[in-house]
Amino acid sequence: MNAVVLLDQGGNVSYTNLDEITGKVVVRCTKSSDVSSIAVKLEGESRTRLMSPSGPNGERPRPQLEYHKILYKVQTVFPPPDILEVKGSKASYTLPPGQHEYPFRFKVPFNNSCSNDRSQLAGGISITGSGLEVRQPPQRHVHKTLPPTLSGFPGEAEIRYYVKATVQRNSWYKENTRTETPFTFLPLEPPRRPITGSEVYARQNHAFTSFEDGEPVRLKMKGIFGRKREPAPVPGRSEPPVISIDARLPEPALLTCNQEIPLRIVVKKLSDSTDPIYLQSLQIALVGLTKIRAHLVHRTEANSSILVSKSNMGIVVGSPNDPSGTEVAIDDRIWRGQPLPNTVAPSFEACNISRTYQLDIRVGLSYSGPTAHSLKVRKTDIPRVVVALPMRLDLDILSGIKPSEALLEAVARGRGTAGRVPPGKSAPIVDKLRTEGRMPNSGAGQAMPTSIDEAGPSRPPEPPAEAASDVLPPSYSEAPPSYEDAIATDLPPIDAPRPNYAPPAAVDDDLLGRDEKRG
Template structure:
């Protein structure tokens, strides 16, 4: 026996509104009785944190509320952010035949069962109606073609009631994410279960993973405004070197008593005052880093940065940019029940310590003149493909900050041995510029229909246009209407009398109506706006544009690195 899943035209990663198509290939060496074959499309956001000791400040993790367990124990939280089930066997041909055991024979050989899913836009764990309907065993929310041998037919699916006790948010599906073993991960799977009825026969299971990268939200309109990080700086004033004095001996001579009370050489070597004409004036400038407002970066693309130097004081001395480093800081906030932890990642986007870029065009520049630093340093340096877009899931979120470190030198940067000339020795300072809130988008443009619809109804959840059911009218006004007798709790209200019908011409039923019903039942909640849009929209890729590179998961088929009791 062998099971494998073959995906049709598998891309490097999937995204929202993509069709996940493939085949379940089942190879049998002998005839087998199979009750059903179920394919599941799943996505999990799993976190696990250690319960801190409230009396130990060194223990990692921040507690907000009562202890979810004894100190030192590990508590996990598993959110089913994506869950879709499709039964591929028995098909219509096998279902039309009656089987007393709830199973159907499959002959030796290779059998293929196609499946097809469409990835949703938002996570599924935040929908209580969808989660409450999931679960059961063969006919009670599960999948089964019959009672099975000794009533044990059916395939066990997820118990959605566990999700109802967790805190949820309605957001776009997060990207695949690993790198925090035993603490947090986001994975997407395709699982297949072959149900074999009988006490001594176990079900066959197989799964494969795939990478997922979400579409980006609608980008804000371009307004021309800029967010900036600005910092002025001034070098330390310096003076020319005084002529050296020769000492007669290794030890300085003591001042004679009553001979002036001090060492004349020490008084002569004192540093001159800042008002002295021999003091060289120190340059003062202002560096500012500017980003489009709101600051939005794109995966696998350079940072849209502008670096501007502004002259503050009238000084003919030149200032050079000798080093430049740009770091993207990722802050991942992990939550498990009421325990919080923060993980910091740092990506060095650009680093160059061998620069010599003047920050003024000429010594005669007036005060207040600005110079834009050439962007050759970073315009060809895209973000690493391990940078995931910003996201917020129920128990996991990622945000970013940008840090720029500038090395500024007064004078010519030293390239060889240090010189004895003080004017040739450069004075260097390092200036940090920090952006505390930046967004990273995936670069996958959503369909135009989705963008237009989000402007109208986003972020509320609307339902399909079903007219409300009006209450029955009465001939008596509400003020003088008599009180209705109380109805028993376990007794259904009486149905209104139907007009007499001719037995030769029975009334026609509308599609989906049961005998005796005059209106369609609206007991189940209608699909949300996002679900309705996801079924009608096409994917963001039309086959002409290449997909950006993303390797947030090193190996999507690697075993999970979370604790065994993660759910």
């Protein structure tokens, strides 16, 4: 017996929140086989593995594995619900020889569900290339929008999504048949903040150095018979220029996957020098900072993608006669039309992995002295003072899959009410923690938040909306999600353009662990 999962949306398709993943499980039998059920699971997992530092007494570093099941949905496609209700879950069914197809349908939620997965509370043992490694239960969960598919960190971190099918056999000596099909996930972007019209910027000031005082610049020039002669000194040398250069992005600083960078580079003249300044080189790189955590071990991986790299341009910036205070914008045609690579994932924060970005701009400017523009010489004979000015901008990258108007209206109607616990009741996770003895039944020993009004006189604190016992413990750092699953349950899939997201191909990574039930 063998099985395979076939998705209806084949090819390089990126799924997003609220999408319906449909397909079928194809089971082929060469002879009659007894099965108890066929289950299909929609799963997503985030795995990290880091080496702990050496101990103070010479203890050897140990691998730390952290595993989060960020998405988990199960659907039984065989037997049908009516038959299962009559015969029960322990009944056996015989599949005749041939090919059998069972359709399935899942709807991708908004938020991760790892904090509700009980299988993570007990930890486990992972089989890696170096042997058995103990996987401790995670102590921290982040309740936010599902992160994108992430790869490219072999042996350290991965976020993967897949549809898995399991054919349960009714005999203890027959192994269950398992198969899985991975897919790429790209989250829906949150509602964007309105554009303010202002700009965020990174700035560098620079004063060019002057040539030697009292010594004219002597440029070697060839005579008519090939001999070299020196030009006469040029009196009345002006002061070297002083400039300020800005790299600017519209506020808020946002980039979009597969789209151009709305960057502006502005050079401001801060002196009355009449000597020209040349733009010699320009490099724009996108730096991705991936923070990886495995329990108490942390590490930040930095990788960069070169977007623009130009050199030996020799473009005059502005005019030598511009007065002090003049701002000149560098022609954006140099980097216009260069979109972000399709391997760039949007910014996200998961339980054990997060991704932020910086834009690194390096501008090369040159100053050739007061004689360069007054003598007709070759550019290669002109001495230059070249400087590279680096600038960095913190920014966020969005997926480019915009929410529908119906979704935004539903969020606006439900904002402030979704996720609240009715009076007299507590959240389900709080009841679960109380039952397990990990949360006290009273509010003793817990400090209540105090609101401070800096603008007005002091006021007595308002009574809290919830009892102190309903406050989640610090181990669950649940930030308000961008969307609520309860709001979008009945909304249709998002009909919006999808960017081409193609992360590095994921492979079976033995170092990250593989349990006995993984396909």
